[in-house]
Structures are given as structure tokens and as C-alpha cells.
Amino acid sequence: MEPLVHVVDDDDAVRDSLRCLLDSIQIVSVGYSTGRAFVERERDMRPGCVLLDLRIPDMSGLDIQRSLADEAPHLPVIFMTGYGDVEASVSAMREGAANFLTKPVNGELLLAEVREATERSREILAEHQHCESVCARMALLTPREADVLHEVVAGWSNKHIARRLGISPKTVELHRANVMNKMRAGSLAELVRLHLTATGESPSAARNRGPERRR
Known part of the structure; x- marks a missing residue:
């Protein structure tokens, strides 16, 4: 299954630019202008990752990250911020963020991070499916x-x-x-x-x- 990258940023220009960058290497993405829209998205077990603006207005990026740890642990989070918030970046990394990038984001660096995160997502899903199979046998x-x-x-x-x-x-x-x-x-x-x-x-x-x- 092809990966899906979730781009969560309230800035339309930034969001569209990131999606065009991903499209240039044939990575499918979907954009969200609010944290709430992302949280309320239709759930699936497709591999992928999340490009998440730390300072999205309607929700804390860290709160969104914590919710993902429960409902979609297979989606690594790559934070983006224009503020260079050291304290928030430390908190995000401690809670499992894949990386923390400062805006304006370097395109090559972001694509490398996305490739690594989506590969990790595939590994997590494979581990989950294996565990489910073993548990079914034990049952x-x-x-x-x-x-x-x-x-x-x-x-x-x-x-x-x-x-x-x-x-x-x-x-x-x-x-x-x-x-x-x-x-x-x-x-x-x-x-x-x-x-x-x-x-x-x-x-x-x-x-x-x-x-x-x-x-």
C-alpha cells in the first residue's frame, strides 16, 4: 500500500508548497488547515507520516502528537515551526516525534525525513500485523x-x-x-x-x- 502523508498547517501557501514538493516525488498527501480537521479525519491503517505545524491555532501540536500515540501509533510525526522553540522541540522529541524542522524547511531535508518516517511506519504496521497474527494463533x-x-x-x-x-x-x-x-x-x-x-x-x-x- 502506498504511503499517505498528512500535512497539517494553517498557512495555505505553506501547506500547498509542501504538498507540491511531495507530489514531485510521487508521494500522495492530504492537507488540513486545522488540527481539528486532522483529528476528525477518517481513520485507516495506511502507512505514512504527519507533517505538523507546532503552532497551529486551534490545537496544540503536542496535544495532537499525544492523541496519535494512542489512536495511530503507526504515523510518525515530523514537527515544523517558524519559532525555533527549543523547549517545545525537546518535549516533542521526548514524546516520540520523528524530527523537528525549522521553517522555512529545506526541501531535500524534508523529503529525506518523510522517506525515513514512512519506512518506519511500514515497519510498525508489519510488527502490528505480526502480533495480531500470533495472538490469533494463541486464541x-x-x-x-x-x-x-x-x-x-x-x-x-x-x-x-x-x-x-x-x-x-x-x-x-x-x-x-x-x-x-x-x-x-x-x-x-x-x-x-x-x-x-x-x-x-x-x-x-x-x-x-x-x-x-x-x-
């Missing part, structure tokens, strides 16, 4: 299979898992095979990585948490 596990997955990731042997869960080693082997199949894991190392992707829980944390002990 297919039965409660007992989920218990066995937790124990396997924690590093316990089949015999130890059987003792901890109160089931036979053969039953553990059966559940373990089902887990590997449903998770589409070709190895234990891959299974651990998939579990970490879905839960954020490391093997040591899983080991410390202990089993659910379902019957």
Missing part, C-alpha cells in the same frame, strides 16, 4: 494447551510439567505437539519468540509466575 489454544505453552516457555521438561500440572507426561507431549502445530512454530526457540511477541513475557518471568493448574 486457538485450549486452556490446558495454554498452560503447557506457559510451562514450556518457562523452560520446564515434560516430566516436570506433568508433575506441576498433575497430568501424565504422555498428555504433556500431546498438548505440546498441539501447541507447536497451532502456533506454527518450527522449533522451541521460535515458540519462545512467538510467546514473547504475544504476551511480552520473558521465559524467566513465565518461570516465576508459575502454572495455572487447571483440571
Whole structure:
């Protein structure tokens, strides 16, 4: 899917100039004259980035950035300002802005930043889609299979898992095979990585948490 750059600036001349610059290298863009118009845009999961005027009149650029962190974390923000506001730039960078450019913006620099930001957007979306896929696989596990997955990731042997869960080693082997199949894991190392992707829980944390002990 081709990226879409959102240009948010109340100055019509600046906004149109930026969009023409993007169009010169075949990057699709859409312009917004107010922060509210951008915030109320139709949502999608298209890769892209936001060129955002820090001092847009109707909303704080930093507030818009914070809202994006919640509703569209795949859209990196490149701030633009004619004020050289050091304090605001520090705050923006701390909260995850891709960069902070001073107006008048150098065209080559801006295009380089846009390319980098849209590539990062693609990576974020790919990571999100992978996580969703892994979580969907985990949702297919039965409660007992989920218990066995937790124990396997924690590093316990089949015999130890059987003792901890109160089931036979053969039953553990059966559940373990089902887990590997449903998770589409070709190895234990891959299974651990998939579990970490879905839960954020490391093997040591899983080991410390202990089993659910379902019957």
C-alpha cells in the first residue's frame, strides 16, 4: 500500500508548497488547515507520516502528537515551526516525534525525513500485523494447551510439567505437539519468540509466575 502523508498547517501557501514538493516525488498527501480537521479525519491503517505545524491555532501540536500515540501509533510525526522553540522541540522529541524542522524547511531535508518516517511506519504496521497474527494463533489454544505453552516457555521438561500440572507426561507431549502445530512454530526457540511477541513475557518471568493448574 502506498504511503499517505498528512500535512497539517494553517498557512495555505505553506501547506500547498509542501504538498507540491511531495507530489514531485510521487508521494500522495492530504492537507488540513486545522488540527481539528486532522483529528476528525477518517481513520485507516495506511502507512505514512504527519507533517505538523507546532503552532497551529486551534490545537496544540503536542496535544495532537499525544492523541496519535494512542489512536495511530503507526504515523510518525515530523514537527515544523517558524519559532525555533527549543523547549517545545525537546518535549516533542521526548514524546516520540520523528524530527523537528525549522521553517522555512529545506526541501531535500524534508523529503529525506518523510522517506525515513514512512519506512518506519511500514515497519510498525508489519510488527502490528505480526502480533495480531500470533495472538490469533494463541486464541486457538485450549486452556490446558495454554498452560503447557506457559510451562514450556518457562523452560520446564515434560516430566516436570506433568508433575506441576498433575497430568501424565504422555498428555504433556500431546498438548505440546498441539501447541507447536497451532502456533506454527518450527522449533522451541521460535515458540519462545512467538510467546514473547504475544504476551511480552520473558521465559524467566513465565518461570516465576508459575502454572495455572487447571483440571
